Amino acid sequence: MRFAHLADVHxxxxxxxxxxxxxxDAFIKAIDECLSRAVDFVLFSGDxxxxxxxxxxxxxxxxxxxxxxxxxxxxxxxIAGSHDFAASGKTMLDxxxxxxxxxxxxxxxxxxxxxxxxxxxxxxxxxxxxxxxGKKGMLERSYYESLDKTNLEDETGFKIFMxxxxxxxxxxxxxxxxxxxxxSLLPKCFDYYAGGHVHYIFDKNxxxxxxxxxxxxxxxxxxxxxxxxxxxxxYFIDTEKDEWLEYFPLELYASFKIKxxxxxxxxxxxxxxLLSLVNGKDLSNHIVTMRLVGRLSSGKPSDIDFNMIHSTLxxxxxxFVMRNxxxxxxxxxxxxxxxxxxxxxxxxxLIREHVGQVSVENLTPEDERIMTEGMMGALSQEKREGxxxxxxxxxxxxxxxRILKL
Amino acid sequence: MVKGQIVGGxxxxxxxRQKSDVDVELxxxxxxxxxxxxxxxxxxxxxxxxQISQQNLELVSGLQLEDGSDENFFDSELRNYxxxxxxxxITVDSSGVKISKSMPSFFSKVREVEKxxxxxxxxxxxxxFVGNLRSGSKVLDVPVYLDGKSVLSHHVLVPATTGRxxxxxxxxxxxxxxxxxxxxxxxLDPHDEYYGRDGLGLKDHPSSGSVVYYTPRNPxxxxxxxxxxxxxxxxxxxxxxxxxxxPQKDALSFYYKKYGRExxxxxxxxxxxxxxxxxxxxxxxxxxxxxxxxxxxxxFRLGCNGVFDLSAGETTIxxxxxxxxxxxxxxxxxxxxxxxxxxxxxxxxxxEILSRYRYYKFKGELDxxxxxxxxxxxxxxxxxxxxxxxxPNIFSTIAREGRKFKVGLFAxxxxxxxxxxxxxxxxxxxxxxxxxMAPERQAIIxxxxxxxxxxxxxxxxxxxxxxxxxxxxxxxxxxxKIPLFSDLVKKQISxxxxxxxxxxx
Numbered sequence: 001m002r003f004a005h006l007a008d009v010h011x012x013x014x015x016x017x018x019x020x021x022x023x024x025d026a027f028i029k030a031i032d033e034c035l036s037r038a039v040d041f042v043l044f045s046g047d048x049x050x051x052x053x054x055x056x057x058x059x060x061x062x063x064x065x066x067x068x069x070x071x072x073x074x075x076x077x078x079i080a081g082s083h084d085f086a087a088s089g090k091t092m093l094d095x096x097x098x099x100x101x102x103x104x105x106x107x108x109x110x111x112x113x114x115x116x117x118x119x120x121x122x123x124x125x126x127x128x129x130x131x132x133x134g135k136k137g138m139l140e141r142s143y144y145e146s147l148d149k150t151n152l153e154d155e156t157g158f159k160i161f162m163x164x165x166x167x168x169x170x171x172x173x174x175x176x177x178x179x180x181x182x183x184s185l186l187p188k189c190f191d192y193y194a195g196g197h198v199h200y201i202f203d204k205n206x207x208x209x210x211x212x213x214x215x216x217x218x219x220x221x222x223x224x225x226x227x228x229x230x231x232x233x234x235y236f237i238d239t240e241k242d243e244w245l246e247y248f249p250l251e252l253y254a255s256f257k258i259k260x261x262x263x264x265x266x267x268x269x270x271x272x273x274l275l276s277l278v279n280g281k282d283l284s285n286h287i288v289t290m291r292l293v294g295r296l297s298s299g300k301p302s303d304i305d306f307n308m309i310h311s312t313l314x315x316x317x318x319x320f321v322m323r324n325x326x327x328x329x330x331x332x333x334x335x336x337x338x339x340x341x342x343x344x345x346x347x348x349x350l351i352r353e354h355v356g357q358v359s360v361e362n363l364t365p366e367d368e369r370i371m372t373e374g375m376m377g378a379l380s381q382e383k384r385e386g387x388x389x390x391x392x393x394x395x396x397x398x399x400x401x402r403i404l405k406l
Numbered sequence: 407m408v409k410g411q412i413v414g415g416x417x418x419x420x421x422x423r424q425k426s427d428v429d430v431e432l433x434x435x436x437x438x439x440x441x442x443x444x445x446x447x448x449x450x451x452x453x454x455x456x457q458i459s460q461q462n463l464e465l466v467s468g469l470q471l472e473d474g475s476d477e478n479f480f481d482s483e484l485r486n487y488x489x490x491x492x493x494x495x496i497t498v499d500s501s502g503v504k505i506s507k508s509m510p511s512f513f514s515k516v517r518e519v520e521k522x523x524x525x526x527x528x529x530x531x532x533x534x535f536v537g538n539l540r541s542g543s544k545v546l547d548v549p550v551y552l553d554g555k556s557v558l559s560h561h562v563l564v565p566a567t568t569g570r571x572x573x574x575x576x577x578x579x580x581x582x583x584x585x586x587x588x589x590x591x592x593x594l595d596p597h598d599e600y601y602g603r604d605g606l607g608l609k610d611h612p613s614s615g616s617v618v619y620y621t622p623r624n625p626x627x628x629x630x631x632x633x634x635x636x637x638x639x640x641x642x643x644x645x646x647x648x649x650x651x652x653p654q655k656d657a658l659s660f661y662y663k664k665y666g667r668e669x670x671x672x673x674x675x676x677x678x679x680x681x682x683x684x685x686x687x688x689x690x691x692x693x694x695x696x697x698x699x700x701x702x703x704x705x706f707r708l709g710c711n712g713v714f715d716l717s718a719g720e721t722t723i724x725x726x727x728x729x730x731x732x733x734x735x736x737x738x739x740x741x742x743x744x745x746x747x748x749x750x751x752x753x754x755x756x757x758e759i760l761s762r763y764r765y766y767k768f769k770g771e772l773d774x775x776x777x778x779x780x781x782x783x784x785x786x787x788x789x790x791x792x793x794x795x796x797x798p799n800i801f802s803t804i805a806r807e808g809r810k811f812k813v814g815l816f817a818x819x820x821x822x823x824x825x826x827x828x829x830x831x832x833x834x835x836x837x838x839x840x841x842x843m844a845p846e847r848q849a850i851i852x853x854x855x856x857x858x859x860x861x862x863x864x865x866x867x868x869x870x871x872x873x874x875x876x877x878x879x880x881x882x883x884x885x886x887k888i889p890l891f892s893d894l895v896k897k898q899i900s901x902x903x904x905x906x907x908x909x910x911x
Binding site for chain 2: 144145149168169170171172173175176177180182183184185204208355356362364365366367
């Protein structure tokens with residue numbers, strides 16, 4: 001059995017015109033690779049789009065590639081990730097499934113207040129696939145807690161569980177603040193656990209469970225990911241081989257990382273140091289990241305002639321240059337707290353920082369955090385097409401009542 | 407109800423003649439009222455009194471026993487009676503409650519304590535529930551709360567003989583703290599009894615979302631597998647857990663200095679050190695580290711067989727501390743570990759807690775943080791004289807200076823006499839359950855926040871579930887009755903909530 005496992009494309013995540021198409025290009029390249037290898041099926045573990053309602057032009061490209069998979073009789077099994085889901089519960093993935101281009105494997109029902117998941121069986125290989133959606137703020141946790149695992153664990157055959165959740169036990173140090181769930185929430189005894197949501201490359205054979213794999217993003221989604229990962233990629237799995245997994249890097253662009261501690265330098269020295277680091281380098285088709293930290297001995301960060309640096313990098317062939325100077329301060333230091341990370345991370349961090357400031361009886365800080373995140377999700381819902389204002393307000397009110405347990 | 411009358415004695419030894427038709431018990435609370443104030447006293451000893459000389463009493467007894475005479479005393483209740491020795495606890499007057507400095511009026515009547523006399527026992531802002539006030543064996547409808555923030559940051563000691571209800575007390579306290587956000591509690595649970603994996607426990611609390619359970623074996627749904635990345639270990643974490651010789655300690659430091667986060671791997675793989683160490687020393691270090699961390703090494707690959715792992719558990723310690731900072735209760739099941747591993751795991755977490763809280767104090771953010779308490783069973787393993795002779799460890803550091811950083815110990819022991827007096831005195835709250843051994847009682851009495859010098863017998867006679875609380879944060883040494891945990895749980899278990907599965911089709 002041969003299949004591909006990819007996740008976290010976040011199509012539409014980059015706003016800069018030069019990188020706007022990068023995630024889409026990565027998706028195209030990944031699907032082309034799947035086609036050329038003629039895999040049996042493709043697993044996609046959530047966050048295909050960066051928003052629940054993606055732009056039509058991007059949607060069109062995705063539909064085209066999924067169509068080519070369908071034409072090659074390669075099923076595309078997916079689950080919805082935290083970005084795919086609108087707070088209303090709707091997702092564009094429903095449209096793709098309705099059109100026969102993908103199979104959402106999160107299927108089941110509720111019996112006696114327990115959640116029962118059903119398997120989707122791959123016709124060609126007999127692989128049995130199921131999974132769980134990912135929601136913002138780890139709201140899928142209650143689904144897991146109510147999941148009846150007996151039927152899933154007792155099922156025989158080659159089983160795959162798809163999930164879009166960070167697992168506490170395997171979180172990398174740099175993502176310590178990320179909401180995560182314990183491994184014990186996942187059903188045991190699957191052959192392959194296809195993970196998404198955490199943007200890192202991870203593979204572990206866990207006793208009692210099976211192969212737990214995160215392929216990371218298909219293309220880095222922010223400055224730090226370009227800096228840390230350089231590129232995205234996917235896994236190809238061949239169960240006939242001794243070593244099942246082959247990580248396939250998708251190097252659309254090479255990356256060149258500059259990290260400079262400017263403590264004690266003046267702006268001219270910083271410029272000289274930066275130039276010395278790039279002089280003579282061929283940076284064709286490179287994304288260059290520049291992270292400057294420290295306190296200058298004189299002047300301000302704005303005194304550094306970044307235009308000149310950028311021009312030099314452009315001359316060296318750099319495709320795109322990004323810089324991060326949030327931890328670079330001038331001589332007259334005035335601390336301005338600027339958070340790094342995705343919007344979700346920053347929001348999450350701010351909420352965590354401020355919970356518990358108002359004492360409410362019977363409301364723990366954790367409950368307050370969940371409630372706040374739920375409210376933010378609910379209030380960010382937009383009026384749907386064709387929905388009357390009254391219906392929209394009613395829907396919002398019901399959602400808020402549910403969150404506030406009124 | 408009048409219980410007796412003061413007939414003599416001195417300030418700390420008030421003699422009361424007991425009324426014949428009432429019962430008086432050791433530990434019973436009584437009130438004497440005079441000139442607008444109430445003096446609360448407690449019985450600490452009981453004895454017989456008689457108007458008849460001992461010789462005559464013995465003669466009457468002889469007549470009854472030897473001659474079968476059924477003659478009795480005329481007006482026997484006036485001639486023979488019980489006497490009680492009382493100590494003065496507090497005085498309540500219009501200005502409030504204060505420690506007694508004067509005696510009640512001579513010959514004043516004493517009556518049993520009533521709920522109305524105890525109005526000064528109020529629920530503080532950060533309530534720490536320990537049980538209901540007890541007068542002798544009678545449980546009063548007066549819940550006893552102390553200020554949780556102060557109590558937990560200034561350390562708590564629970565001394566008791568086996569079978570006197572230590573676990574029940576701890577379970578009740580933890581249960582009551584689940585939904586209190588003023589404190590996070592770390593429980594190192596060597597018997598895996600508090601979460602309730604196989605029975606009633608914290609998992610049954612209506613706010614069980616505030617309880618996090620880490621276990622190395624087959625975690626129940628929602629619980630965490632206890633995995634700790636070996637790269638998070640530092641040499642000082644082994645203090646108190648392992649006995650190292652000086653050269654071995656030096657070797658650990660040199661490995662850490664040279665190889666940083668990968669120092670454990672370097673020890674196992676016998677990577678070179680710049681300094682010259684005896685081969686035997688390095689071999690012992692390797693053997694001890696591999697044994698303690700349950701590591702194996704074959705085919706040039708390091709294998710992790712236990713809780714310490716190479717590819718998992720990077721954030722476990724940070725996650726635990728973060729949950730504690732959210733005021734949660736974190737239970738770590740250490741029942742599968744040897745004593746050394748348990749202490750090592752505890753040291754890792756405790757070090758991180760203290761280090762973060764020190765940082766918060768430095769940044770001026772400590773006031774916003776909840777107090778963190780660490781429940782430590784068999785405390786003399788790390789706080790005992792013998793353990794401390796091997797050098798300080800993180801728990802002794804917390805015992806000494808944790809309160810400055812809002813980090814406290816909740817130490818449980820059968821043998822408080824093994825803990826140095828200085829540390830015992832630092833444990834500002836003691837919840838004393840029944841203690842049979844006299845030296846253990848003595849150690850507690852000598853280090854109590856209130857004068858318990860007359861309570862030796864009372865402590866020995868404490869029945870299961872009965873306790874005395876002595877605390878810098880209590881008005882007097884309070885006798886209490888701890889509820890039965892199973893009763894407490896059954897009262898509060900909530901009905902299941904209907905769930906929403908709208909995203910599943």
